[in-house]
Amino acid sequence: MYLGQFDYKNDVFGYYRAKHTKAWYEDLNSGINYVGSDSLLNEVLTFFDDSLDYCHYDFEGDSYADAINIVYVGTPKAWAKGLWPHAGHVGQVKDSILLVRYEMTNLASTFSLGTFVHESGHMIFGWPDLYYFGDYCAMGSGTANSPKAPVSPNDFFRADQGWIPLNDVSSTIFSAETTNSSNGYIFKNPSNSDEGYFWSYVKGGWKRWSYLSGSMGLLVFHYNLAEQGNSSPEHLRLRVIEADGGNELLASMVPEPGHAYDLFNEYTQSTLINPLWYDNTESGLRITQIGNPAGTITFTMEGPGSSSSSTTISSSSGTTMILKNEAMGASNFDHRSERFDLLGRNNQQRQD
Numbered sequence: 001m002y003l004g005q006f007d008y009k010n011d012v013f014g015y016y017r018a019k020h021t022k023a024w025y026e027d028l029n030s031g032i033n034y035v036g037s038d039s040l041l042n043e044v045l046t047f048f049d050d051s052l053d054y055c056h057y058d059f060e061g062d063s064y065a066d067a068i069n070i071v072y073v074g075t076p077k078a079w080a081k082g083l084w085p086h087a088g089h090v091g092q093v094k095d096s097i098l099l100v101r102y103e104m105t106n107l108a109s110t111f112s113l114g115t116f117v118h119e120s121g122h123m124i125f126g127w128p129d130l131y132y133f134g135d136y137c138a139m140g141s142g143t144a145n146s147p148k149a150p151v152s153p154n155d156f157f158r159a160d161q162g163w164i165p166l167n168d169v170s171s172t173i174f175s176a177e178t179t180n181s182s183n184g185y186i187f188k189n190p191s192n193s194d195e196g197y198f199w200s201y202v203k204g205g206w207k208r209w210s211y212l213s214g215s216m217g218l219l220v221f222h223y224n225l226a227e228q229g230n231s232s233p234e235h236l237r238l239r240v241i242e243a244d245g246g247n248e249l250l251a252s253m254v255p256e257p258g259h260a261y262d263l264f265n266e267y268t269q270s271t272l273i274n275p276l277w278y279d280n281t282e283s284g285l286r287i288t289q290i291g292n293p294a295g296t297i298t299f300t301m302e303g304p305g306s307s308s309s310s311t312t313i314s315s316s317s318g319t320t321m322i323l324k325n326e327a328m329g330a331s332n333f334d335h336r337s338e339r340f341d342l343l344g345r346n347n348q349q350r351q352d
């Protein structure tokens with residue numbers, strides 16, 4: 001999924017012709033629920049039960065199989081019901097293996113990665129939907145707007161998995177940094193362990209960020225882990241601090257495209273001075289002298305209590321300390337508590 005940090009392989013077992021028409025599953029229950037998809041899931045698991053051994057999918061030897069993908073032909077009918085793409089809990093034991101999670105994605109006229117990546121993000125990592133967020137993540141609008149080449153998971157999620165280095169600068173007095181697009185910086189609220197600011201260099205037009213062509217600079221997030229997801233503008237687990245201060249992203253659940261003036265650089269907005277914590281106290285964080293976005297970008301940061309006479313610490317942090325994830329398959333969240341543990345995961349959760 002990302003530079004060899006996470007190896008996600010799928011075996012394809014062929015197709016299963018469902019017992020009923022697609023409309024039957026879509027309309028099995030009139031409410032907002034997945035009764036129809038549960039019915040199809042059970043048919044599929046029963047059909048393939050004799051021909052496959054789930055022991056092959058227990059990479060960690062913990063008797064869990066963590067990922068099952070079901071792709072069906074056609075277009076989903078209505079949001080959050082029937083066969084609408086989603087991830088959820090299986091909870092069945094086969095071959096002494098507990099089938100934990102599955103996702104279901106539709107295949108329209110041709111298969112696109114976008115929805116598959118998004119639902120896999122729910123299924124494997126428990127990542128929430130990032131509404132009011134824009135194109136900056138596969139869990140936001142980034143897959144819908146670029147389904148053939150979906151945007152990556154955002155850097156906050158990637159740092160949480162240990163895929164990119166995370167630099168904790170909470171106690172930084174004064175630091176001039178030059179960074180490329182594989183580093184995350186975190187500034188934590190000393191009074192609230194759920195809260196902090198996070199930023200990284202997002203380089204549009206490059207690899208999985210190709211869709212964000214022309215958008216380059218520091219993408220700054222304000223996170224609040226007390227929130228379960230991004231359910232409303234007032235309840236955001238991960239909020240984009242827009243460089244232009246326009247807050248356009250908050251105006252729509254799925255803002256599009258939303259990236260014109262959101263990233264900090266010397267041409268848009270070169271400083272972020274003392275953004276507030278959620279209790280309206282001052283964070284003391286100062287990111288200044290944000291430079292020209294090129295191969296690398298430079299910026300200066302100061303934390304609380306710093307003064308201009310402080311010692312300058314230079315650090316070139318381009319390629320240091322990439323944590324290699326040894327886990328194969330869909331299971332590396334088990335190691336997360338040894339890392340940053342910024343995000344929880346709930347196996348029972350159903351996510352659209």
Ligand SMILES: [Zn+2]
Pocket residue numbers: 118119122128129351352
């Ligand atoms: Zn979703």
